[in-house]
Amino acid sequence: MIPVALVILLTAFLTVTQLRNELRIRQALGIPSPQLQEFGYRLQRSEASRRTLEQEVAVLRERVAVMRWRSVEGQEDVLALNAEVERLRAQAGLTSVEGPGVVVEMRDSPRALLPGEDPNNVLVHYTDLQAVVNELWAAGAEAVAINGERFTVGSSIQCVGATILVNRRRVTPPLRIEAIGQPETLDSYLRRSDGQIAYLRAFDFPVSMTRSARLLVPPYRGPIPVASVRIGQ
Template sequence: MRQRSGQVMLVVIFAVLGFMVTTQIRNQQRLVGMLPLRRADELTALLRAAEAERDLLRYELASLRVRLEEVAASESAAIAALNRELASLRLLSGVSAVRGPGILVTMHDSQRPRTRQQDPNVFLIHDDDLLKVVNELRAAGAEAISINGQRLTALSEIRCVGPTISINSVRVAPPIVIAAVGDAQTMEGALKMRGGVVDQLSLWGIEVTMTRERELLVPAYDRVLSWKHARPAEVRGTP
């Protein structure tokens, strides 16, 4: 009896072990079958995440390109504005040649007969005569002026040196030809007004002729402008 009971027990144990082994094998087969599916799902999720990141990077790149173009356009506009301002300053300072409508003023010493008692110098063109003409032209809106080819700047001098006149340290003599770019009618009217500079010069026989020109060329100042003592001043606001 004991031997049979032991045999039955062994059969039961082997049956249970067989069932457990069979169940484990089936579970493993199921897991093995599910692995490719899980792997595919994971790869799909990773692919979607990568595509989303790619789209985000493309959007950021496009935004950066737009920003770069805006900055480049802004810098180009700023550079263009600076170039225009520089060109304007060069014109005002006289270091650039100027072309435009204007007036030519030609002056000759007086050829009027004089007596021995009269001072011959009063019949000659002097520096103050040129200064009066230049001042009238500037007051009438002249934008650029030259005298016998010498461009007038903020540092130009007009002064007598013996029988000649010095302009930009260059001696000039009659005939004096003044070229002024601006409104020709206004400048001519300023010089010809009654009791003005032309009337005053005519008292001594100094000849002044004016011609309007559609286009004049006023040359540039041909030296280097330099300042030894002047420097830009800082403008401070009042407290």
């Protein structure tokens, strides 16, 4: 019987203590017991909400980190694409380029005409200019300009009467051809005994050639017709 009595006594003591503590809290805060229970419930919910928000913040931070990484990766792709565009523009002659090369100057012949001779015999013609440019391409020239006009795949050299047109712009002697490439290779190719320059010199046309460590060739400024061109699939 003694152990049972002790249990009853201990239970009663704990109950009284709990009631007294609750009474003290209610008296100190002036809050009824049901409201105190409600506050406890709200506190639990707030704690749960806080944990949920912390989890959401962690997820958002991870997303931000991924977006930053993708942004950096995207910027690298854009930079690479821009570099490729500039490379293609340079190859198409749409940007100014510089480098070593050779300069060729051609002038009309200063010799006097013979009686009844055709005046065209002492003039540099567009065919002479075209022949020298073709030889430069064959020798490995990477960029060519004629009197400041960039010569590209879409360029043309024409003749209207005694007037030479490059990219539909008038050019007059002295005709200055600037070509970027290996100076030694370009120079030696142009000096061939069966080349166009040897032919012009044989008929008293002044032609000079010089090597240059640095030439600046301007971009192509003419029209680019694309009436029939389509991007392939």
